[in-house]
Amino acid sequence: MELTEGLYLVTTTVLAGASATLVAFALSAxxxxxxxxxxxxxxxxxLVVVAAVATPVAAFLTGFGNPAALLLVNTGxxxxxxxxxxxSLVVYEPGTQEFxxxxxxxxxxxxx
Numbered sequence: 001m002e003l004t005e006g007l008y009l010v011t012t013t014v015l016a017g018a019s020a021t022l023v024a025f026a027l028s029a030x031x032x033x034x035x036x037x038x039x040x041x042x043x044x045x046x047l048v049v050v051a052a053v054a055t056p057v058a059a060f061l062t063g064f065g066n067p068a069a070l071l072l073v074n075t076g077x078x079x080x081x082x083x084x085x086x087x088s089l090v091v092y093e094p095g096t097q098e099f100x101x102x103x104x105x106x107x108x109x110x111x112x
Contacts, residue, residue, distance in 0.1 A: 009056060016052035019045045037088040044084030051077035 022045040030038035055074040064070075 008059075012052050012056050016049050019048040019052060023049060035093060037092040040084050040088035040091060044081045044088065047077050047081035047084065051081070 023042050026038050026042035026045060029035070030042060051074050054077075055070055058073070059067075059070050062070075
């Protein structure tokens with residue numbers, strides 16, 4: 001394996017790992033808040049993970065035989081993911097509370 005290929009695998013692994021972490025955070029936020037924006041983020045970052053994993057797998061399986069096709073698929077997936085991330089800003093519900101505290105806990109705090 002050449003140095004460039006090794007560096008490609010390392011940077012791809014970092015990208016996939018960071019994106020998978022963002023997917024986990026977005027899913028957790030979606031489960032706790034029910035916000036559609038968080039679902040958009042989870043799917044958007046999920047596509048980054050798919051692009052980060054599928055592109056090098058395909059590249060090594062084909063021996064980097066068709067770089068134009070690899071770049072097209074990779075760029076297409078990244079473009080779709082960025083559209084979903086941008087869409088999360090469009091569907092964001094302004095005015096909603098980030099953290100919801102149950103009324104019972106508020107009453108306990110007021111009684112102190």
